Amino acid sequence: MPFSTDNIAELNLLLQFPSTSTQEGIKVHSHSASPETVKAAEALFVRGFTSQKDGGYLTPMGCEAVELTQKLQSMLAE
Numbered sequence: 903m904p905f906s907t908d909n910i911a912e913l914n915l916l917l918q919f920p921s922t923s924t925q926e927g928i929k930v931h932s933h934s935a936s937p938e939t940v941k942a943a944e945a946l947f948v949r950g951f952t953s954q955k956d957g958g959y960l961t962p963m964g965c966e967a968v969e970l971t972q973k974l975q976s977m978l979a980e
Contacts, residue, residue, distance in 0.1 A: 911942035916951070916971045919960055927952075927959040 905913070920926040930943040940956075947955045951964035960968060 907938070908941065908945065911938040912945055913971050913974075915939060915942040915946065916964075916968050917975065919964070919968050921965075921968050921972060924960060924965060927954075928957040930957045932956070 915928075915930075918928055930939055932940050935943075943952070943957050944955050946952045946964065947958075949963075950961055951967050953959045953961060
């Protein structure tokens with residue numbers, strides 16, 4: 903099953919989270935972010951990857967998702 907456009911938006915948003923600290927998060931501003939990014943932020947929250955509907959901090963599962971996403975990106979870039 904291929905990645906959907908929603909999945910791609912979620913993966914791209916995960917890559918924007920700082921991976922070196924769980925004390926840093928991101929904020930997705932609905933007035934300036936694309937609708938796809940806003941939707942991705944909400945989906946990550948619903949899935950339990952982030953602490954807030956508009957980004958926030960990564961949960962433990964979110965940290966793992968970022969790590970795996972970065973690995974996949976690195977592997978595909980080779």
